Amino acid sequence: MQVTIRSLLTTCFVSSALLGAGAEATAATNPAQKAMEPNPRGQILSLSCASCHGTDGKSVGVIPSFYGKSPEYLETALKDFKSGKRYSTVMGRHAKGYNDEEIHLIAQYFGTVWQNNK
Amino acid sequence: MSHNISRRDFNKLLVTGVAGSALGIFGTIKPAFAAQKRVVVIGGGFGGAAAAKYLKKLDSSISVTLVEPKATFYTCPFSNWVLGGMRTMQDIGHTYTLLKSKYGINVLADSATGIDAAKGTVTLKSGKVLNYDRLIVSPGIDFKWSAIEGYSESVSQTKMPHAYEAGAQTILLHKQLLAMKNGGKVIICPPGNPFRCPPGPYERASLIAHYLKAKKPKSKILILDAKDKFSKQGLFKKGWDTLYPGMIEWRSGPTGGKVTKVDAGSMSVTTDFGVEKGDVINIIPPQQAGKIAFKAGLTDASGWCPVNPSTFESTIHPGIHVIGDACIAGAMPKSGFAASSQGKVAAASIIRLFQGKEPAPPSLVNTCYSLIGTDYGISVAGVYSLSPTGIIEVPGSGGLTPMDADADHLREEAMFAEGWYKNISQDIWG
Numbered sequence: 280m281q282v283t284i285r286s287l288l289t290t291c292f293v294s295s296a297l298l299g300a301g302a303e304a305t306a307a308t309n310p311a312q313k314a315m316e317p318n319p320r321g322q323i324l325s326l327s328c329a330s331c332h333g334t335d336g337k338s339v340g341v342i343p344s345f346y347g348k349s350p351e352y353l354e355t356a357l358k359d360f361k362s363g364k365r366y367s368t369v370m371g372r373h374a375k376g377y378n379d380e381e382i383h384l385i386a387q388y389f390g391t392v393w394q395n396n397k
Numbered sequence: 398m399s400h401n402i403s404r405r406d407f408n409k410l411l412v413t414g415v416a417g418s419a420l421g422i423f424g425t426i427k428p429a430f431a432a433q434k435r436v437v438v439i440g441g442g443f444g445g446a447a448a449a450k451y452l453k454k455l456d457s458s459i460s461v462t463l464v465e466p467k468a469t470f471y472t473c474p475f476s477n478w479v480l481g482g483m484r485t486m487q488d489i490g491h492t493y494t495l496l497k498s499k500y501g502i503n504v505l506a507d508s509a510t511g512i513d514a515a516k517g518t519v520t521l522k523s524g525k526v527l528n529y530d531r532l533i534v535s536p537g538i539d540f541k542w543s544a545i546e547g548y549s550e551s552v553s554q555t556k557m558p559h560a561y562e563a564g565a566q567t568i569l570l571h572k573q574l575l576a577m578k579n580g581g582k583v584i585i586c587p588p589g590n591p592f593r594c595p596p597g598p599y600e601r602a603s604l605i606a607h608y609l610k611a612k613k614p615k616s617k618i619l620i621l622d623a624k625d626k627f628s629k630q631g632l633f634k635k636g637w638d639t640l641y642p643g644m645i646e647w648r649s650g651p652t653g654g655k656v657t658k659v660d661a662g663s664m665s666v667t668t669d670f671g672v673e674k675g676d677v678i679n680i681i682p683p684q685q686a687g688k689i690a691f692k693a694g695l696t697d698a699s700g701w702c703p704v705n706p707s708t709f710e711s712t713i714h715p716g717i718h719v720i721g722d723a724c725i726a727g728a729m730p731k732s733g734f735a736a737s738s739q740g741k742v743a744a745a746s747i748i749r750l751f752q753g754k755e756p757a758p759p760s761l762v763n764t765c766y767s768l769i770g771t772d773y774g775i776s777v778a779g780v781y782s783l784s785p786t787g788i789i790e791v792p793g794s795g796g797l798t799p800m801d802a803d804a805d806h807l808r809e810e811a812m813f814a815e816g817w818y819k820n821i822s823q824d825i826w827g
């Protein structure tokens with residue numbers, strides 16, 4: 280029996296790649312794992328908020344907490360700060376930095392991130 | 398190129414192949430094995446500690462080693478409050494206990510002495526060598542000691558503190574203020590741009606005035622500035638007129654503010670317009686990226702580190718991300734808030750890169766609160782995003798406390814300054 284190294288290597292590579300992909304697929308379909316995977320843009324938009332509002336929106340000081348709020352509540356609040364409908368000293372200046380789609384992503388992130396901590 | 402091989406070699410290859418794919422599987426399920434990614438972080442300040450914590454928080458499978466020589470990190474933010482007598486040193490000290498115990502970060506009380514970007518290694522003062530897949534460098538600033546004639550590190554440690562790194566320097570300046578006579582003169586000398594915390598020297602003048610007004614009301618503060626304007630200038634001046642009328646004088650660079658020489662013996666400073674004597678003299682020298690950034694060749698001619706504005710990866714040495722004061726971050730000021738925001742962007746980007754995925758476009762934030770008096774807070778805020786020219790402030794966002802803000806507004810901002818400090822320190826070290 281004569282085989283070539285190249286075809287063999289290809290086979291080995293493909294099989295391990297497939298096995299690897301299989302393992303990943305299992306992890307991704309596991310609901311607990313899936314909940315851990317936030318939208319990457321939503322995540323990067325949201326992480327800085329913690330500096331004033333606390334990690335995951337759980338404030339330990341006088342600045343309002345929003346941990347545990349729903350995505351709908353957060354989206355409305357951010358839009359109202361942006362328009363000035365809701366009074367603020369500082370928050371309006373921040374909210375003006377985001378368009379509607381970004382506000383939606385931020386609201387989705389913080390509106391769900393606390394569920395993973397349960 | 399194909400080679401004919403024998404049946405025996407074929408069997409051997411199969412075994413290797415199987416072992417290889419088995420490793421692959423374990424790598425996916427249990428990354429503590431061969432595939433575990435290693436990140437080393439140099440510096441446990443606002444940038445580095447935030448990056449280390451968020452790497453672990455977002456992907457606990459990554460091995461994170463944080464190198465920081467200090468057992469307790471004293472924050473520059475709120476160190477002006479210590480000078481004003483509103484906080485103690487203990488209030489502004491943070492340790493790495495929780496980063497170790499709660500997040501599983503390997504914290505080494507050591508300093509980095511060398512980086513080999515080609516080999517992917519960091520050498521520590523103890524002699525230990527660390528291997529990394531990605532490195533984050535957040536060493537803060539270093540001072541250009543020779544920029545002002547007569548000033549030196551030893552003068553800063555004995556007679557004229559900079560107090561621009563918190564700790565022993567803060568304590569020295571505070572002691573000098575406590576020992577000063579009523580009717581004494583405090584001179585503060587801020588540098589030209591860019592430097593750490595653009596509103597820092599002016600918040601400092603405000604809170605020293607707060608202390609002097611209560612305890613030594615005949616005293617004066619003279620700010621000799623290398624610049625011709627400064628951060629939140631209108632708001633600061635209005636606050637000074639309201640709370641400390643006649644106590645604080647600010648001189649711009651072109652009107653005799655630029656200090657070229659100091660004399661520790663006679664406690665005096667020299668400007669183009671003459672010599673000024675002070676009872677307490679606070680020299681804030683011009684700055685550049687922390688030493689290790691120079692040693693590793695991460696800086697450019699400006700003395701700061703050029704980075705890819707999306708991931709904060711060095712444009713000089715791939716695989717190394719530079720964040721915080723040391724990096725060139727476009728429109729962002731050098732602040733603790735900015736450093737931690739950059740640390741989080743770097744952490745999220747590194748995780749995506751490890752997954753072979755493209756990092757998400759960055760979004761960054763800064764707010765610098767400054768306290769002028771107990772119930773008098775002001776701020777500058779900014780949201781930043783990526784443009785073809787680098788990091789810019791999102792048009793229409795951010796900005797300053799309004800000039801006509803009423804007392805309630807200013808009181809709320811003072812409370813928020815305190816709230817910000819609690820949350821950011823908890824978010825980074827807690």
Ligand SMILES: Cc1cc2nc3c(=O)[nH]c(=O)nc-3n(C[C@H](O)[C@H](O)[C@H](O)COP(=O)(O)OP(=O)(O)OC[C@H]3O[C@@H](n4cnc5c(N)ncnc54)[C@H](O)[C@@H]3O)c2cc1C
Pocket residue numbers: 439440441442443444445464465466467470472473474475476477507508509510535536537538560561562593594597598601687688689720721722723731732733734735736764765766
């Ligand atoms: C008076 C004052 C007031 C300020 N107020 C505010 C404020 O209100 N809000 C705000 O946002 N910012 C404020 N800042 C700015 C803020 O302190 C800095 O911007 C921030 O600390 C920058 O973070 P960093 O991670 O770049 O550096 P740092 O926080 O300075 O951290 C750098 C760390 O790296 C370590 N290090 C250095 N070299 C090595 C090495 N070779 N090996 C290992 N470790 C090393 C150092 O020990 C240090 O702990 C203020 C600054 C001053 C001076």
